[in-house]
Amino acid sequence: MTTGSRTPWRQPLALVGAAFVVLWVLVAVLAPVLAPYGPVDQIADKLLEPSAQHLFGTDQLGRDVLSRVIYGAQVSLPLAFLLVALSAVIGSIVGAVAGFFGGWVDGTLMRLADLVFAFPGIILAMAVAAALGPELRNAVLAVVVVSWPSYARLVRGLVMSARNSEYVAAGRLLGSSSVRTMIVDLRPNVAGPVLVMAALDVGNAVLLLSGLSFLGLGAQPPMAEWGSMVVSGMDYFDLWWLWLYPGLSILTVVLAFNFVGDTLRDALDPRTARAIRG
Amino acid sequence: MKIRRSAGALTAAVALSLLTACGGGNAAAPSSPGGQGGKTLVIDTAFQLKTTDPARMYEPSGLLIDQTIYDTLLTFKGGDVTKPIPALAESFTASDDAKTYTFKLRQDAKFSDGTPLTSADVAFSLNRVKNVKGNPSFLMAGLTVTAPDPATVVIASEEPNTAIPFILPNPALGVVNSAVAKQNGATDAEDADKTDTAEAFFNKQSLGSGPYVLESYSTTSQVVLKVNEKYWGTKPAYSKVVVRNTQANVQRLNVQKGESQIAVDLSPEQAKNMGDLQVVNGASPNVFFLFSNNNPEISKISSNPKFQEAVRYGVDYQGLVDLAGEGALQAPGIVPSLFLGALPAADGVKRDVAKAKAALAESGLQNPTVKLNYPSDVQVNGLNFGDLAARVQANLKEVGINVELAPASVQTALESYRGGTEEMGLWQWGPDFPDPSNYLNFLPGQLVGLRAGWAEGANPALEELGAKARTTVDDAARSALYVDIQHKMNEGGPIVPLIQPAQILVAAKSVTNLQSNALWLVNVRELG
Numbered sequence: 001m002t003t004g005s006r007t008p009w010r011q012p013l014a015l016v017g018a019a020f021v022v023l024w025v026l027v028a029v030l031a032p033v034l035a036p037y038g039p040v041d042q043i044a045d046k047l048l049e050p051s052a053q054h055l056f057g058t059d060q061l062g063r064d065v066l067s068r069v070i071y072g073a074q075v076s077l078p079l080a081f082l083l084v085a086l087s088a089v090i091g092s093i094v095g096a097v098a099g100f101f102g103g104w105v106d107g108t109l110m111r112l113a114d115l116v117f118a119f120p121g122i123i124l125a126m127a128v129a130a131a132l133g134p135e136l137r138n139a140v141l142a143v144v145v146v147s148w149p150s151y152a153r154l155v156r157g158l159v160m161s162a163r164n165s166e167y168v169a170a171g172r173l174l175g176s177s178s179v180r181t182m183i184v185d186l187r188p189n190v191a192g193p194v195l196v197m198a199a200l201d202v203g204n205a206v207l208l209l210s211g212l213s214f215l216g217l218g219a220q221p222p223m224a225e226w227g228s229m230v231v232s233g234m235d236y237f238d239l240w241w242l243w244l245y246p247g248l249s250i251l252t253v254v255l256a257f258n259f260v261g262d263t264l265r266d267a268l269d270p271r272t273a274r275a276i277r278g
Numbered sequence: 279m280k281i282r283r284s285a286g287a288l289t290a291a292v293a294l295s296l297l298t299a300c301g302g303g304n305a306a307a308p309s310s311p312g313g314q315g316g317k318t319l320v321i322d323t324a325f326q327l328k329t330t331d332p333a334r335m336y337e338p339s340g341l342l343i344d345q346t347i348y349d350t351l352l353t354f355k356g357g358d359v360t361k362p363i364p365a366l367a368e369s370f371t372a373s374d375d376a377k378t379y380t381f382k383l384r385q386d387a388k389f390s391d392g393t394p395l396t397s398a399d400v401a402f403s404l405n406r407v408k409n410v411k412g413n414p415s416f417l418m419a420g421l422t423v424t425a426p427d428p429a430t431v432v433i434a435s436e437e438p439n440t441a442i443p444f445i446l447p448n449p450a451l452g453v454v455n456s457a458v459a460k461q462n463g464a465t466d467a468e469d470a471d472k473t474d475t476a477e478a479f480f481n482k483q484s485l486g487s488g489p490y491v492l493e494s495y496s497t498t499s500q501v502v503l504k505v506n507e508k509y510w511g512t513k514p515a516y517s518k519v520v521v522r523n524t525q526a527n528v529q530r531l532n533v534q535k536g537e538s539q540i541a542v543d544l545s546p547e548q549a550k551n552m553g554d555l556q557v558v559n560g561a562s563p564n565v566f567f568l569f570s571n572n573n574p575e576i577s578k579i580s581s582n583p584k585f586q587e588a589v590r591y592g593v594d595y596q597g598l599v600d601l602a603g604e605g606a607l608q609a610p611g612i613v614p615s616l617f618l619g620a621l622p623a624a625d626g627v628k629r630d631v632a633k634a635k636a637a638l639a640e641s642g643l644q645n646p647t648v649k650l651n652y653p654s655d656v657q658v659n660g661l662n663f664g665d666l667a668a669r670v671q672a673n674l675k676e677v678g679i680n681v682e683l684a685p686a687s688v689q690t691a692l693e694s695y696r697g698g699t700e701e702m703g704l705w706q707w708g709p710d711f712p713d714p715s716n717y718l719n720f721l722p723g724q725l726v727g728l729r730a731g732w733a734e735g736a737n738p739a740l741e742e743l744g745a746k747a748r749t750t751v752d753d754a755a756r757s758a759l760y761v762d763i764q765h766k767m768n769e770g771g772p773i774v775p776l777i778q779p780a781q782i783l784v785a786a787k788s789v790t791n792l793q794s795n796a797l798w799l800v801n802v803r804e805l806g
Binding site: 060221237 | 656660685
């Protein structure tokens with residue numbers, strides 16, 4: 001696999017994306033230092049406009065919106081990373097097993113994936129979250145349930161095309177086991193595209209989690225979570241600071257990860273990049 | 279999740295927010311005021327509407343609509359629900375044991391088809407409500423209605439029932455044209471719940487004697503009422519009334535732009551800065567309350583009387599009132615301020631953190647942690663249970679009580695609430711009828727008392743007062759008894775009344791004599 005040139009990272013969008021990712025990760029890590037108040041402290045009058053004291057204003061319970069947005073990064077980002085990692089690992093294992101062994105194993109696993117694909121992601125996630133009960137942990141599970149099949153399908157295809165290549169056959173002849181073949185011989189061919197997909201997925205995961213919280217199925221009060229902050233702002237159209245800042249946070253995180261993902265693809269996976277560019 | 283380019287993800291985000299932003303949407307704009315020579319009134323409200331058949335109707339929007347179509351024996355004027363006044367009945371007398379009420383009907387009332395209204399129509403209508411066993415049938419529980427002569431109606435109750443004059447103004451007890459109703463499948467027989475088939479007919483055509491008749495009806499978009507040409511009373515000011523189904527944030531825009539004249543569901547924050555509009559600000563009769571389950575089998579913590587005392591004095595009532603916005607009140611007792619027997623505002627419990635901490639120390643509990651249940655997906659008067667719960671959580675934290683919030687969808691939460699299994703609960707009671715006897719439900723061994731684990735015999739003195747209040751007819755004596763009961767409830771026990779939210783009407787200046795009523799929100803008949 002060639003690593004392209006360094007040019008993809010010189011594109012302005014890539015730089016912007018990377019900058020925002022770094023920024024948000026820093027915000028999440030340094031939240032206790034950066035936030036002027038606690039995320040659930042009801043310290044001020046309610047619904048104050050943004051001012052020097054409360055840069056983003058206060059919400060309907062007199063909590064500082066800036067602090068809640070900052071602490072919100074601590075909720076959304078780690079969870080998004082965690083669930084993308086979970087779906088990537090689960091999906092890759094399923095896909096690798098299906099692609100490597102083929103036959104009925106492949107058939108069963110892929111039909112299972114098709115089953116999940118048959119539903120629109122957010123609807124299925126809502127159903128799962130509603131069935132498990134409205135809690136952030138369950139929302140994460142729900143998102144994992146809907147997102148692993150993409151990885152399975154991707155990895156299966158890659159494994160199938162690679163498993164018949166001569167170097168794999170040579171390895172098998174030398175006596176390497178199935179597990180060893182998958183890990184040692186096939187993994188390098190698969191890792192790049194999976195990484196690209198995972199990077200693109202982080203944004204989606206943030207969005208889906210916020211969406212579930214927005215619908216009341218994810219984070220529960222009084223936790224500072226962007227999606228649930230937006231929904232509590234919905235009752236007050238005029239009081240723009242209630243929904244604008246958490247909304248912008250979601251927007252910038254999602255955009256940033258998408259830019260980074262695109263760039264990663266250009267760098268790691270030149271074939272798809274070329275195919276998409278046409 | 280498939281690999282999507284950023285544009286895809288963005289579209290999803292925008293679509294998601296738009297979906298909710300436009301919830302309810304804008305109902306079809308009505309024809310401009312002045313159609314057919316008269317004035318048109320447009321009222322925007324988020325529909326809670328299942329039917330306009332009085333015998334089956336008990337939802338807020340249905341009450342508003344049926345109140346304009348059907349006349350009742352007694353009614354209320356303006357916002358005052360402490361004094362029932364004559365409507366179809368000219369006068370009434372009550373027996374001393376509060377078991378028999380006799381009503382004299384006025385002679386000039388007639389239905390929209392011109393037939394005179396008689397006692398037979400009244401008896402048919404009320405018995406039908408009882409026997410159809412729909413949502414409002416509990417209003418008639420234990421009551422029997424007879425018509426000894428065309429101008430007299432007698433209501434007999436099995437138990438002493440002092441609330442009868444306060445129950446009768448409910449639009450569900452509106453009188454229907456019995457002859458036409460019977461021709462279209464209505465019956466007041468005992469088995470009416472199986473044999474009455476008139477609901478669809480009532481939703482097409484109204485059979486009342488009130489100032490308006492039904493022109494068109496939809497539970498999802500709008501209900502149109504036009505003036506009853508044969509109305510026996512004073513003609514109303516508006517010849518046409520359109521009640522539209524609209525979400526609160528859209529209501530606000532519509533009333534500002536003049537597309538509607540009255541917006542019913544705005545929260546205090548939404549009703550701010552309304553410029554050239556009138557804002558009618560009143561307290562709602564809905565009471566939010568908190569309880570700590572008194573049943574030791576449910577929780578050793580919440581059933582501890584000293585813990586309950588700590589909660590009572592730990593809650594910042596003024597803070598909750600501020601949270602609920604302008605027009606909201608602290609509920610001084612469980613009976614809302616608008617009703618007979620309500621406590622004066624000064625008698626409400628006041629926050630006393632030192633006292634609460636002392637009580638907690640006496641309770642012998644170390645850093646107790648309790649679960650507070652509440653419904654998270656409903657609003658009452660524009661107020662979220664979740665916001666109140668988060669505030670209560672913060673209040674009690676200062677006292678040393680850790681509250682874990684346990685929100686659930688209203689269906690799920692109602693199950694544990696009604697089952698009496700919640701350690702602590704934050705709920706709301708909307709009156710079934712505007713009489714303090716409705717709040718005897720909060721006593722030990724009664725409906726709500728049991729939900730709070732307050733079993734019969736838990737407070738004999740209080741229960742005795744309740745039994746006495748149930749049978750006392752004289753309003754002054756009744757009032758004194760309810761005051762006594764609430765003072766006792768404020769001294770101790772699992773139930774803590776919190777607040778009455780604001781009930782706000784925002785209307786164009788052209789609408790006069792607008793008052794908010796606890797039962798039907800807006801009395802269209804009275805508007806000028």
